Amino acid sequence: MRISVIGCGYLGATHAAAMAELGFEVLGVDIDQAKLEALAQGSVPFFEPGLEPLLKTHVDAGRLRFSTSLAEAGAFADVHFVCVNTPQRAGSQAADVSYVDAAFGGLAPHLREGAVVVGKSTVPVGTAARLAELVAGLAVDGVDVAWNPEFLREGKAVTDTLHPDRLVFGTPSARVEAVLREVYATPIGAGTPVIVTDLATAELVKVSANAFLATKISYINAMAEVCDAVGADVTVLADAIGLDKRIGRGFLNAGLGFGGGCLPKDIRAFSARAGELGVGSAVALLREVDEINMRQRQRVVDMATAQLGGSLLGRRVAVLGAAFKPETDDVRDSPALNVAAALHLKGAQVTVYDPVAVPTARRMFPTLGYASSWEQAATGADVVLVLTEWAELTTLDPAAVGAVVSARNLVDGRNCLDAARWRAGGWTVAGIGRP
Numbered sequence: 001m002r003i004s005v006i007g008c009g010y011l012g013a014t015h016a017a018a019m020a021e022l023g024f025e026v027l028g029v030d031i032d033q034a035k036l037e038a039l040a041q042g043s044v045p046f047f048e049p050g051l052e053p054l055l056k057t058h059v060d061a062g063r064l065r066f067s068t069s070l071a072e073a074g075a076f077a078d079v080h081f082v083c084v085n086t087p088q089r090a091g092s093q094a095a096d097v098s099y100v101d102a103a104f105g106g107l108a109p110h111l112r113e114g115a116v117v118v119g120k121s122t123v124p125v126g127t128a129a130r131l132a133e134l135v136a137g138l139a140v141d142g143v144d145v146a147w148n149p150e151f152l153r154e155g156k157a158v159t160d161t162l163h164p165d166r167l168v169f170g171t172p173s174a175r176v177e178a179v180l181r182e183v184y185a186t187p188i189g190a191g192t193p194v195i196v197t198d199l200a201t202a203e204l205v206k207v208s209a210n211a212f213l214a215t216k217i218s219y220i221n222a223m224a225e226v227c228d229a230v231g232a233d234v235t236v237l238a239d240a241i242g243l244d245k246r247i248g249r250g251f252l253n254a255g256l257g258f259g260g261g262c263l264p265k266d267i268r269a270f271s272a273r274a275g276e277l278g279v280g281s282a283v284a285l286l287r288e289v290d291e292i293n294m295r296q297r298q299r300v301v302d303m304a305t306a307q308l309g310g311s312l313l314g315r316r317v318a319v320l321g322a323a324f325k326p327e328t329d330d331v332r333d334s335p336a337l338n339v340a341a342a343l344h345l346k347g348a349q350v351t352v353y354d355p356v357a358v359p360t361a362r363r364m365f366p367t368l369g370y371a372s373s374w375e376q377a378a379t380g381a382d383v384v385l386v387l388t389e390w391a392e393l394t395t396l397d398p399a400a401v402g403a404v405v406s407a408r409n410l411v412d413g414r415n416c417l418d419a420a421r422w423r424a425g426g427w428t429v430a431g432i433g434r435p
């Protein structure tokens with residue numbers, strides 16, 4: 001069996017390397033020539049721990065190749081995984097599925113008899129059935145569409161792909177189920193729960209999982225606001241409720257909230273799609289989840305402003321952390337960068353440092369100042385904000401930072417620092433939902 005992976009970004013590049021690791025011959029296809037050139041050299045054009053050695057091994061072995069040609073993919077592979085982007089549509093809450101449509105439409109005329117096209121992108125429910133109709137109209141026989149949503153996390157993409165919590169196969173037939181079971185036979189399939197279902201349920205499993213995770217985060221951030229009102233501690237509260245096995249401690253870290261290329265756009269797309277289906281009110285809570293989430297960014301801006309006595313004009317601000325979470329250089333919808341940009345707009349002189357995400361941040365917000373070390377960013381700062389919980393930042397020494405700043409004001413936007421230790425070092429510390 002030979003496999004193509006169409007769209008070689010965060011998801012597709014990882015999936016292609018993982019499929020090669022499983023022993024398949026793999027062709028990765030993308031429209032971004034520069035990205036493909038890097039991948040073809042065994043070099044990952046973004047930061048993802050553990051991916052580069054895997055990619056390089058299989059590129060060097062000749063098991064994994066890259067191309068811009070969908071015609072080549074059609075001729076080469078029996079199974080095609082579509083991993084293209086589905087961003088928020090400009091001026092709308094809905095998902096832009098035009099890249100998925102272009103990938104399916106471009107591949108369709110080149111498909112071989114019996115090929116299976118497997119969607120992995122996150123799409124509005126109903127997309128797979130629509131694409132299945134397109135494929136059913138092809139001259140070539142026996143082509144099928146399946147949906148196999150992906151649950152990997154950036155920063156843990158390789159482990160999550162090779163050791164997933166579960167596999168979900170949305171399939172139209174026993175034949176397609178058998179093909180997917182063969183793809184994932186070993187070692188991924190060994191012991192991993194497999195849910196076999198219809199196309200629509202598979203699409204919905206993905207968006208409802210992300211919506212649930214987003215809801216957990218906004219729930220704890222709502223509790224943090226209440227904690228702030230009474231001087232209670234949301235981290236203790238999260239530990240205590242998290243010990244209840246029905247609740248669980250995961251995704252209960254209060255702070256700046258969720259960002260990235262997925263949770264924010266996925267809950268908005270889900271709301272928009274539910275509205276189209278006439279069941280918008282069923283997921284009305286997701287609008288509140290989004291609002292609570294976006295409010296965290298403003299709360300952090302307000303905390304920094306308050307620490308500087310109400311005005312940011314001309315004040316020096318160090319923002320430590322730019323990525324939407326640690327272990328990635330992804331700055332899509334990054335809460336940290338949003339806060340940095342808002343402080344800049346209020347007249348502050350903002351300098352951003354991130355262990356890996358400065359280049360991606362600079363591309364998105366070229367007018368902010370950037371530093372190549374925390375020390376450079378913090379030198380002369382009137383307030384320091386820690387907004388992404390990289391290990392390098394959570395282990396900072398209060399005395400070492402204190403030695404370079406002009407004033408010891410700290411905003412811990414991720415509740416990731418030992419506030420007592422910083423206070424003992426003479427710092428004024430503001431956290432989220434912590435006394």
Ligand SMILES: NC(=O)C1=CN([C@@H]2O[C@H](COP(=O)(O)OP(=O)(O)OC[C@H]3O[C@@H](n4cnc5c(N)ncnc54)[C@H](O)[C@@H]3O)[C@@H](O)[C@H]2O)C=CC1
Pocket residue numbers: 006007008009010011012029030031032035083084085086099100102103106120121122123150151152153154261262
């Ligand atoms: N990034 C993640 O952690 C995860 C992403 N997803 C979903 O996977 C999909 C992809 O996400 P990312 O990899 O983050 O996006 P990305 O933007 O990093 O990668 C998408 C790639 O598709 C390429 N592309 C676009 N149109 C194409 C076409 N017609 N033919 C060939 N290539 C094309 C782009 O050039 C880009 O390299 C989205 O639907 C996302 O919601 C799902 C699970 C995890």
Ligand SMILES: O=C(O)[C@H]1O[C@H](OP(=O)(O)OP(=O)(O)OC[C@H]2O[C@@H](n3ccc(=O)[nH]c3=O)[C@H](O)[C@@H]2O)[C@H](O)[C@@H](O)[C@@H]1O
Pocket residue numbers: 122150151152153154155210213217250251252253254255256257258259260261262263324325
């Ligand atoms: O569909 C996707 O693309 C992926 O989206 C998320 O993965 P990811 O975006 O990589 O990152 P997460 O680890 O989920 O974190 C998302 C955001 O929530 C924030 N977060 C997370 C946990 C928490 O307790 N509190 C919190 O604010 C993080 O800082 C980050 O900004 C899901 O966890 C994956 O299962 C899913 O496959």
